[in-house]
Amino acid sequence: MSSTVISHSLQPHRGFHSTLSTRIALGPPDYDCSFFALYTFSQNIIIDRYELIDRCLSFEFWGESNLELPVFALDQTANSLLLINATPTDARSKQVTVDIPVHARYGEPSMVRTPQSITISSPHASGLVLSLVCMLYRVLPPTF
Numbered sequence: 001m002s003s004t005v006i007s008h009s010l011q012p013h014r015g016f017h018s019t020l021s022t023r024i025a026l027g028p029p030d031y032d033c034s035f036f037a038l039y040t041f042s043q044n045i046i047i048d049r050y051e052l053i054d055r056c057l058s059f060e061f062w063g064e065s066n067l068e069l070p071v072f073a074l075d076q077t078a079n080s081l082l083l084i085n086a087t088p089t090d091a092r093s094k095q096v097t098v099d100i101p102v103h104a105r106y107g108e109p110s111m112v113r114t115p116q117s118i119t120i121s122s123p124h125a126s127g128l129v130l131s132l133v134c135m136l137y138r139v140l141p142p143t144f
Helices: 049-054 126-139
Strands: 005-011 017-025 036-041 059-062 080-085 095-104
Touching (some): 017 036, 049 059, 080 095
Antiparallel strands (some): 005 017, 017 095, 036 080
């Protein structure tokens, strides 16, 4: 049974620019597995693919790519998906941390100034993805 532990934090908690950190502490027998973190973001959140590239992250992103659009100009049913390869680059590493810059979109204009709350969920599918990738790797090791 795996003893891998996944934790998340968001700093700072206020403002338009934050960093979502995902920490994966690897436990046996997961040292030889590939790890991926899957995030779902509401339309209130901007993921800038160029910032991810600048951080040398391996990822796939599906979502709105226009960073300037306010939230009221978007399709209100569209969420973004971000899949990050969180596999440690050093085979001896027992831990990997992935830092993702996240930004809040401007909201609906209003005459009343009230703070808006935006929820950012932890990668809810990461445990499933981690288990599935490890299981597939053990059953079907890569061929070179």
